[in-house]
Amino acid sequence: MAKEKQPKAKMTKAQKTAAIWGLAFVAPTMIGLIVLNFYPIIDTVYQSFFKTGDFGIGNVFVGLQNYQNVLSTSGSVPFWSALLNTFKYAIIEVPFSVVLALIFAVFLNRKIAFRGGYRTIFFLPMVAAPAAIAMVWKFLYNQQYGLLNHLFGTATAWISDPSIAWISIGVIGVWSIVGYNMILFISGLQEIPHDYYEAAEIDGSTGIHQFFHITIPLLSPTTFFILQTRIIGALQVFDLIYMVMDNSNAALPSVQSVVFLFYQQAFTFNQRGLGAAIVVCMLIIILLITFILQKSEKKWVFYN
Amino acid sequence: MESYALKKRVTQVIIHAILIVASITMLVPFLWMVLTAFKTVSESTAINPFVIFPSSWKFDNFATVWQSYNFFYLYKNTLLMIFFRVVCAVLTATMAGYAFGRLKFPLKNFLFSLVLVQMMVPSQIFIIPQYIMVSKMKALNTIFGLVFPGMVTAFGTFLLKTGYQGLPRDLEEAASIDGCNIGQQFLLIMAPLTRSSMVSLGIFTAVFAFKDLMWPMIVCSNATSTTLSAGLAKMQGQFSSNFPQLMAAALLACLPMIILYLIFQKQFVEGIATSGGKL
Numbered sequence: 001m002a003k004e005k006q007p008k009a010k011m012t013k014a015q016k017t018a019a020i021w022g023l024a025f026v027a028p029t030m031i032g033l034i035v036l037n038f039y040p041i042i043d044t045v046y047q048s049f050f051k052t053g054d055f056g057i058g059n060v061f062v063g064l065q066n067y068q069n070v071l072s073t074s075g076s077v078p079f080w081s082a083l084l085n086t087f088k089y090a091i092i093e094v095p096f097s098v099v100l101a102l103i104f105a106v107f108l109n110r111k112i113a114f115r116g117g118y119r120t121i122f123f124l125p126m127v128a129a130p131a132a133i134a135m136v137w138k139f140l141y142n143q144q145y146g147l148l149n150h151l152f153g154t155a156t157a158w159i160s161d162p163s164i165a166w167i168s169i170g171v172i173g174v175w176s177i178v179g180y181n182m183i184l185f186i187s188g189l190q191e192i193p194h195d196y197y198e199a200a201e202i203d204g205s206t207g208i209h210q211f212f213h214i215t216i217p218l219l220s221p222t223t224f225f226i227l228q229t230r231i232i233g234a235l236q237v238f239d240l241i242y243m244v245m246d247n248s249n250a251a252l253p254s255v256q257s258v259v260f261l262f263y264q265q266a267f268t269f270n271q272r273g274l275g276a277a278i279v280v281c282m283l284i285i286i287l288l289i290t291f292i293l294q295k296s297e298k299k300w301v302f303y304n
Numbered sequence: 305m306e307s308y309a310l311k312k313r314v315t316q317v318i319i320h321a322i323l324i325v326a327s328i329t330m331l332v333p334f335l336w337m338v339l340t341a342f343k344t345v346s347e348s349t350a351i352n353p354f355v356i357f358p359s360s361w362k363f364d365n366f367a368t369v370w371q372s373y374n375f376f377y378l379y380k381n382t383l384l385m386i387f388f389r390v391v392c393a394v395l396t397a398t399m400a401g402y403a404f405g406r407l408k409f410p411l412k413n414f415l416f417s418l419v420l421v422q423m424m425v426p427s428q429i430f431i432i433p434q435y436i437m438v439s440k441m442k443a444l445n446t447i448f449g450l451v452f453p454g455m456v457t458a459f460g461t462f463l464l465k466t467g468y469q470g471l472p473r474d475l476e477e478a479a480s481i482d483g484c485n486i487g488q489q490f491l492l493i494m495a496p497l498t499r500s501s502m503v504s505l506g507i508f509t510a511v512f513a514f515k516d517l518m519w520p521m522i523v524c525s526n527a528t529s530t531t532l533s534a535g536l537a538k539m540q541g542q543f544s545s546n547f548p549q550l551m552a553a554a555l556l557a558c559l560p561m562i563i564l565y566l567i568f569q570k571q572f573v574e575g576i577a578t579s580g581g582k583l
Contacts, residue, residue, distance in 0.1 A: 015408065017485075017486065018407050018408055018409065018486060019407075019408065019409040019410060020409075021403070021407060021409075021486040021487065021490075022403040022407035022408065022409030022412065023403075023409050023410070025399040025400060025402055025403035025407070025490075026399070026400045026403045026404065026409075026415055028395075028396045028399065028400070028456065029396045029397065029399070029400035029419075029456045029457075029458075029461050030400075030415055030418070031456075032396065032455050032456030033418060033419065033422055033456055033458060034418075035437075036430065036434060036452070036453055036455065036456065037422050037425070037430050037458070038418070038422075039433065040429065040430040040431075040432070040433035040434055041425065041429055041430070043432075043433040043436075044429050044430070044432055044433060047432060047433075100326075103322075104323070104326065107319050107322070107323060108323075112316070112319065112320075113320075114320075117327075118323050118327060119573075120566070120569060121327045121330050121331060122326070122327070122330055123565075123572075123573060124330065124331075124334065124562070124565070125330070126511070126576055127511060127558075127561045127562055127564075127565040127572065127576075128334075128558045128561070128562065129514060129515050129517075129532060129533045129536065129557050129558055129561070130515055130517060130533070131517050131532075131533040131534070131536040131537055131554075131557070132337075132533075132536055132554035132555075132557045132558045133333070135536060135540055135550055135551070135553075135554045136333045136334075136336065136337045136551065136554055137333060139336070139340065139547055139550070139551065140332075140333060140336060142547075144349070144351070145348065145349045145351065145547065147332070147336055150351070150354050175329070175330065175333070179330070180576065180577075183573055183576075183577045184577060187577065207315075232426070235426075236426055236427075236428065238517070238518060239515075239517045239518075242517070242537070243517075243536075243537060243540065259428055262428055263518060266431070266432055267435075267521075267522055272432050275432060276432055279426075279428050279429050279431075279432075280429070282426065282428065282429075283425065283426060283429050286426050287424070290424060
């Protein structure tokens, strides 16, 4: 009996030591997350009920007034139009960058000359600062001196005509992210077992038939992952719009995004309460979209 | 058989044609940035005739931009921010990832669910309180202010946890028989085996910090205390019609990362591809 008890007691001692080490190892991260992320979530929600005081005056509790300003169409913040702009940006960026990336990935997943070179080129924008990319594109789009108008022989106001500026911004977004999506698609393609294609080949099916009946269904987990992260990412667009659109740009109201409004209110106008209300509304919308995407996953994503 | 080979040839040509057109589209903005950076102002705004190549390849624009926009400080600040963020992220995430992946301790599932929740929340929601904290600590316009939100990483913890879970089970048993305590097992045996995850996290952290625009604009508004990204935003605001100088500045800001990418391509692609779309 005593012999049996001893190892058991030793186990609990070992478990205790493991528990202490475990807690010690997660402590820096958990303390950091609480201070840097979880307290800020609560504080942002709290601040969204206050009007930020001018110099020397503290914050004033205003109840739901910030939310009224954000959500009512007569409020001081054009939230709904910014939300619409953000969706418009996403509708350009997400489908085009995903479809083009898939096509490039399929091309580059086979044996083809200069494969590595193409991949290097497509991925290049991922390591460039968006601030620099935006400056270059702004110059390309310049109505008088820009390369684009010269090449096409046009005089288009790419980024100051409200009816097309949102497309021009979306094009920069597609250009920036297509290589990244492509890399993810390529690693997804490499996980598809080769047997499927061999079997299809024996049955005499064409490349296009194989693409729609083997590649697309078996790639759907990757496609879902890319779509989800790109949709959420596109809804947080800020850098491109901030860098490309001057404050004096007539097209700004039809391009500015939700995060742009947030930055403007919280840090340009120092209305942190309003900024907090904007970002809380955005959080709810993003969580809602995440939830819908997760629900839709079972409908069309095919897992082996 | 011959027609099959011909058909294959034609397909190859079409694919190359598409890829070449796409590659040119990807490269033109970079080429135009380089060409413009060497031009004079009048060359960059000439319309009739349109000037493609600069008449002489002089570095005047780079020298001017370097001098008048404190590029030395921008590089220094960016480098220090990246260094400290990478060290902090890899260190804390390796420890936490090991604990979540290999050890049993109380509240483990609850604490890990906090990690997952943080990853789902858009980062803008943290920014106002983070700014207020930095401001209260009198750390505006400091390197510490730049590093502050990146001291720990939920995503990195998740990544390293996955790395540790992939290691074989009997490693620790062998080590504990050899008389290693958990700290020694971690440092000497386990951590070195997750080197590739650490490299991925390090590269991801570096590129993310390098590209970030909003946070450095908020906490470092001084021209000598900010980063390359935020410095460019400031420059553009100050003068927007000297295209050669703007392009020279953009090129100076991008070049170090592009060179590193061309050298360490494989690690870069892996590191950024594992980032789960957070970039």
